[in-house]
Amino acid sequence: MPETTAARPSAEPGRADRPIDLLIVDEADDPFGHAFSSFATARGVAVDRCRLPVAARRTTLDIAGCEVTVDPAPSVLVRPARPPLPDATEDERFAWTECYSTFWSAAALSPRPVVNRPNEWGGVSRSVLSAVVTERRAGRVPVLRENFWNDRPPPDPDRWFHQDLGSFAVSDSPAGITFGRSRERTATQGWEQVVVVGSAGFRVTTADIGPRDVEAQSVAAVAALGLQFATVSWAIPAGDGPAVLARVNPFPGLEECRPVLREVFTTLLELLLP
CATH class of the missing domain: 3.30.470.20 (ATP-grasp fold, B domain)
Structure with a gap:
């Protein structure tokens, strides 16, 4: 599996030694990362796109007492990282986990802007799959109920939207769903x-x-x-x-x-x- 993505501006003639302004950590097939990289590059920004393991190997964390230095420390846009494939070896899984923790630490401790910066709540902060929990954490009072279920959808299924937690597809009917999430619907x-x-x-x-x-x-x-x-x-x-x-x-x-x-x-x- 290739570890770098599209052509990097830092590799262009005459720019090899130019410091990177913006690091986009994503997958090679992420269309958002590709489009945003092109947008920034067209405006004179030195952009580097790479996968998480590559970003981790390029990063140094220097810890001296309570002081932490991240080098290099460009601005960072964090996109979803694809975990190891199901048939990955234990060594591959271990290496990926080490890379993940290194990059996590660097992104969390960097003095430069990081979007979205990992924190004590995780890589997606306080947002979760549950709409009701997310709504409460966002400071709002939920007005519609939510139900997680396994083989037994809520009664009156026509009053709910249903999400298959295997595929995350949303439908009006729970038919064919084994493990699902249902949210009350309103007109x-x-x-x-x-x-x-x-x-x-x-x-x-x-x-x-x-x-x-x-x-x-x-x-x-x-x-x-x-x-x-x-x-x-x-x-x-x-x-x-x-x-x-x-x-x-x-x-x-x-x-x-x-x-x-x-x-x-x-x-x-x-x-x-x-």
């Missing part, structure tokens, strides 16, 4: 999603959702969860009720951001390179 007029970058929130549609300020609510929720970059999905009730937080994704994909991609990329670059 909705539609859905809205907001991409949050730092203190800015960008709605991905221009639909009329009334006076609901989902941008501000999304920014507040993401900040409460300890994140800097995330997408927040909302169910918009058919009546006058408040928007219902449905999901927080701490690793937004390219397609999620596409309707507001230029705004997202511009703000993200400013956040990483203030």
